[in-house]
Amino acid sequence: MTFSFLKSAPKAATIAxxxxxxxxxxxxxxxxxxxxxxxxxxxxxxxxPTPTAPTGPAVGTQGHFQNAVGRSSxxxxxxxxxxxxxxxAAALQAQAQYFARFPQLTFTIEGHADxxxxxxxxxxxxxxxxxxAKNYLVSLGVAPExxxxxxxxxxxxxxxxxNPGAWAQNRRAASIIVN
Amino acid sequence: MKxxxxxxxxxxxxxxxxxxxxxxxxxxxxxGGVVEDISIAGExxxxxxxxxxxxxxxxxxxxxxxxxxxxxxxxxxxxxxxDRPTPANADGTQALGQEIARVITANLRNNGLFKxxxxxxxxxxxxxxxxxxxxxxxxxxxxxMLVHGYVRARGDDRLVVGCYLYDVALQDELIREGWVxxxxxxxxxxxxxxxxxxxxxxxxDPFFDSRIAYxxxxxxxxxxxxxxxxxxxxxxxxxxxxxxxxxxxxxxxSPDYSKxxxxxxxxxxxxxxxxxxxxxxxTLVTENTSPTIxxxxxxxxxxxxxxxxVAGNTDIxxxxxxxxxxxxxTDTPGIxxxxxxxxxxxxxxxxxxxxxxxxxxVMDADGTNQxxxxxxxxxxxxxxxxxxxxxxxxxxxxxxxxVAVMTPSGSNLRVLTDGWQDExxxxxxxxxxxxxxxxxxxxxxxxxxxxDLTGRNERRLPTPVDASDxxxxxxxx
Numbered sequence: 001m002t003f004s005f006l007k008s009a010p011k012a013a014t015i016a017x018x019x020x021x022x023x024x025x026x027x028x029x030x031x032x033x034x035x036x037x038x039x040x041x042x043x044x045x046x047x048x049p050t051p052t053a054p055t056g057p058a059v060g061t062q063g064h065f066q067n068a069v070g071r072s073s074x075x076x077x078x079x080x081x082x083x084x085x086x087x088x089a090a091a092l093q094a095q096a097q098y099f100a101r102f103p104q105l106t107f108t109i110e111g112h113a114d115x116x117x118x119x120x121x122x123x124x125x126x127x128x129x130x131x132x133a134k135n136y137l138v139s140l141g142v143a144p145e146x147x148x149x150x151x152x153x154x155x156x157x158x159x160x161x162x163n164p165g166a167w168a169q170n171r172r173a174a175s176i177i178v179n
Numbered sequence: 180m181k182x183x184x185x186x187x188x189x190x191x192x193x194x195x196x197x198x199x200x201x202x203x204x205x206x207x208x209x210x211g212g213v214v215e216d217i218s219i220a221g222e223x224x225x226x227x228x229x230x231x232x233x234x235x236x237x238x239x240x241x242x243x244x245x246x247x248x249x250x251x252x253x254x255x256x257x258x259x260x261x262d263r264p265t266p267a268n269a270d271g272t273q274a275l276g277q278e279i280a281r282v283i284t285a286n287l288r289n290n291g292l293f294k295x296x297x298x299x300x301x302x303x304x305x306x307x308x309x310x311x312x313x314x315x316x317x318x319x320x321x322x323x324m325l326v327h328g329y330v331r332a333r334g335d336d337r338l339v340v341g342c343y344l345y346d347v348a349l350q351d352e353l354i355r356e357g358w359v360x361x362x363x364x365x366x367x368x369x370x371x372x373x374x375x376x377x378x379x380x381x382x383x384d385p386f387f388d389s390r391i392a393y394x395x396x397x398x399x400x401x402x403x404x405x406x407x408x409x410x411x412x413x414x415x416x417x418x419x420x421x422x423x424x425x426x427x428x429x430x431x432x433s434p435d436y437s438k439x440x441x442x443x444x445x446x447x448x449x450x451x452x453x454x455x456x457x458x459x460x461x462t463l464v465t466e467n468t469s470p471t472i473x474x475x476x477x478x479x480x481x482x483x484x485x486x487x488x489v490a491g492n493t494d495i496x497x498x499x500x501x502x503x504x505x506x507x508x509t510d511t512p513g514i515x516x517x518x519x520x521x522x523x524x525x526x527x528x529x530x531x532x533x534x535x536x537x538x539x540x541v542m543d544a545d546g547t548n549q550x551x552x553x554x555x556x557x558x559x560x561x562x563x564x565x566x567x568x569x570x571x572x573x574x575x576x577x578x579x580x581x582v583a584v585m586t587p588s589g590s591n592l593r594v595l596t597d598g599w600q601d602e603x604x605x606x607x608x609x610x611x612x613x614x615x616x617x618x619x620x621x622x623x624x625x626x627x628x629x630x631d632l633t634g635r636n637e638r639r640l641p642t643p644v645d646a647s648d649x650x651x652x653x654x655x656x
Contacts, residue, residue: 080536082491115623118560118574118602119648120429120473121530121537123442123449124486124493124514127470131491150448151470151488155426160400162620 059102065177069094075133077171079114082128084136092133095175096140106178109133111151114167119153126151133173148178199459203425203445207459208409208418212361214371214388214655219341219357220310249294250380253322253347254284256298257340258306263332267362272338275365276330277303279340282369283326286387286413287376290612291636296322309343314350322347324380328372330365338362342372344379354379366415367655374654384609387412390652391614392430392439393627395419396645400623405647407441407454412607412651414641420454429473432652433480433500440464440474440483451485453500465498465505473517477524484508484518484527495529495546508546519564519571520544521587528552528562528571528587539573541587552589561603566653567610570632574602574615582615582630595634605651614640616647 057063066073072091075084084092099105111130113122130149138144159166199205257276268275277298284297302316309327317325325345333339341357356375358368367388374385395408407427410417421427421443428449430441439454443461451464451471464471464485472493475484486495493514498505509515513533520527528541534551539559542549553559557577564571564587575583575592580600585592600618607613607629614629625647627640640646 080532115600115618116580118537118576118580120486120516121514121532121560123428123470123472124488124516127488127493128491128514131488135491149491153449155403155405155428157401160621160623162623 060105060177060179062177065098065105065107065175068098074172074174076168077129077173079167079171080117080125082125082132084132088133089136092136093140096137096142099137099142099146106146106148108148108150108176108178109137110156110174110176111149112156112170112172112174113154114170115154115157115162116167117154122153123151126153129171129173133175200422202461203421203423203427203443204454204459204461205418205420205422208420208456212364212367214364214367215359217339217357217359219339219355221343221352221355250292250324251320251322252287252293252295252324252326252376253301253317253320254280254287254295254297254326255301256280256303257328257330258304258309259329260306260331265332265338265362266336267338267365272330272332275338276328279328279330279365279369279372280326282366282413282415283373283376286370286373289413289638291631291638292377292381293324294321296320309341312345312350314345314347317347324353324376326372326376330368333359336362338365338368340365340368340372342368342375344376366411366413370412383611385654386607386609386612388655389608390432390436390655391627392432392441392650392652393616393642393646394427394430394648395642396625396647397423403623407439407443408642408646409439410642417643420459429648429650431474431476431650433476434478434653435480436652436655438500440476442472442474451483453483465496475518475520478520478522479524484520486516486518495527506546508542509549517561519562521564522566522568526564526587528564530560530562537576539571539589552587553585554589555592563604563606565606565610566608570610572604572606572613574604582613584613584632593634595630595632596628596637598628601628603648605649607651608654614649614651616649618647 056067072094075088075091109130111126113125130151134147134149157170159169257279259272259276262271262273265272280298284295287293287295309329325347327343329341331339337359339359343355344353346353358371360368370388373387378385389412390409392409395406396403398404404423405426406419406423407421407430408419425443425445428442430439432439437456442449443452449470449472451474452461453464454461464483469487469489471485471487473486481500483498483500486493493516494507494509495515495518496505496507511533513531515531518527518529525544526541527544528539530537531540537558537560538551539553539562540549540551557575560574562571562573570584571587572584575581580602581594582596582601582604583592583594598617599620601615604613604615612629612631616625617628618625625645627642627646627649630637
């Protein structure tokens with residue numbers, strides 16, 4: 001209700017793809033820290049239902065986060081840039097409010113680049129983007145210890161075509177709930 | 180029957196607790212065999228042994244700009260003194276002699292220099308003819324050069340391979356050499372013979388007896404499986420070194436082939452590992468929680484360059500291969516990354532976007548005297564210093580991505596390829612050929628290619644699956 005959902009149009013429609021890509025991400029295959037936590041660690045969902053998702057996914061899941069913030073779980077960048085523009089700022093404010101409401105949650109920010117860059121440079125660029133998003137969230141009051149960053153460079157695109165529209169969707173920093 | 184579930188459980192537990200498996204590592208490759216030089220008999224060995232026959236290159240030095248010549252070379256099957264069984268070939272040493280000649284023919288054909296004719300369309304010389312060619316049989320076949328050789332199974336199971344190069348018109352031996360190899364290393368003898376011929380005829384340094392580390396790719400574009408793999412310079416003896424559960428990227432062979440530096444996401448973060456080829460074990464390049472990327476060796480193999488992102492800012496560091504303290508070489512707020520040493524180890528060419536876009540810079544090996552060398556309008560990425568020192572190859576980004584070369588001062592820029600996305604050049608050991616990987620638009624398929632310095636002789640390297648990030652090692656000892 002107080003959340004801001006404003007986001008520019010071309011960034012739409014990536015969320016569903018993104019969610020499944022994350023779930024299938026090769027690197028998360030065996031990593032135990034990415035599994036959902038045991039139920040004892042989370043408040044009983046029925047006891048504290050969230051206004052936006054009364055019967056949806058539990059707190060501590062990516063689904064719950066995305067139900068709450070909508071498209072704002074991902075921010076996008078211009079070619080070779082890593083600055084936070086006004087729409088990124090609005091999205092990160094929505095994320096910050098969510099993380100303020102659920103202070104027990106930790107999360108990872110994945111930095112990504114489009115395919116039109118060399119591999120190593122893109123890994124460094126993804127680092128920059130993830131850290132830009134992290135620094136902005138920290139400036140909004142999210143504790144830095146709650147935020148892990150990781151760069152995937154151009155290794156994990158969500159839009160698979162080779163055109164400017166697809167590249168714009170792949171230049172992103174995505175927040176992923178750990179627990 | 181009762182023990183079966185227990186054994187299954189035990190096997191499962193063992194599989195889980197296997198530390199190599201947990202690190203995404205496959206079976207170790209083991210240490211390679213040694214190729215031993217051996218003196219072999221020639222046509223008139225008594226009078227010519229130690230003579231001044233090998234008095235330098237036959238046809239002068241091939242320069243960057245000159246096209247290769249079409250020199251006809253006949254390469255009939257290598258003979259054997261007695262057809263004997265060998266682990267190198269199920270059909271014995273005679274069949275092996277045919278195979279060796281095929282490998283040499285493919286090597287010499289695939290580089291655009293020569294016009295070789297292989298054993299499948301030539302008569303096979305007898306064993307005595309190897310040191311006394313029947314020149315009359317070879318005149319009129321369009322071959323100016325004739326390669327002869329033999330393979331002999333020694334009592335200790337090792338193979339003796341002799342290699343001879345004759346000038347058909349002069350009816351004279353130009354050079355000969357012999358090697359003793361384990362049966363498993365028979366292809367190395369074929370590569371050594373190819374190198375002998377190549378070096379004798381061009382005056383250039385050899386390059387065939389070398390290996391390539393690269394990344395094997397499978398799976399859909401948004402979830403590629405990327406495994407560390409190695410192969411000989413001609414694609415043979417292919418092996419996967421990692422299992423594929425963790426993304427592997429950007430390998431680099433150590434100068435002595437004992438180790439491979441590469442990036443792995445095995446702990447969920449991009450980190451550089453030092454993989455030991457003999458033992459199949461790996462260690463982190465530096466104990467640090469920050470991500471490390473873009474590993475490189477110093478020419479003497481004593482130091483490692485790596486790039487590390489601290490709070491989002493990437494700089495280049497150097498660490499002794501034996502471990503110890505890292506030295507930071509760059510300190511700008513931009514991305515400083517990669518780095519390739521000059522062959523004498525005194526300077527490093529690297530990539531930085533401190534000016535606003537990716538450009539190439541040169542610095543002294545201690546990090547001083549950093550200066551930009553590229554001003555051509557596009558972007559300069561992944562610079563690699565030639566083993567000869569006279570050129571720097573790089574990814575030129577100006578619309579499309581192409582492989583280009585320039586001098587170490589940034590002058591005489593020449594674009595060698597014209598793919599949509601050609602990336603990450605790596606030099607042949609002799610600095611005459613460049614390998615790179617090419618990615619197709621939309622599909623995202625990747626493959627290895629090589630091109631010579633004229634830009635005219637370009638070809639794709641066969642790999643079992645898609646391939647990227649090639650890294651060409653030096654000539655094997």
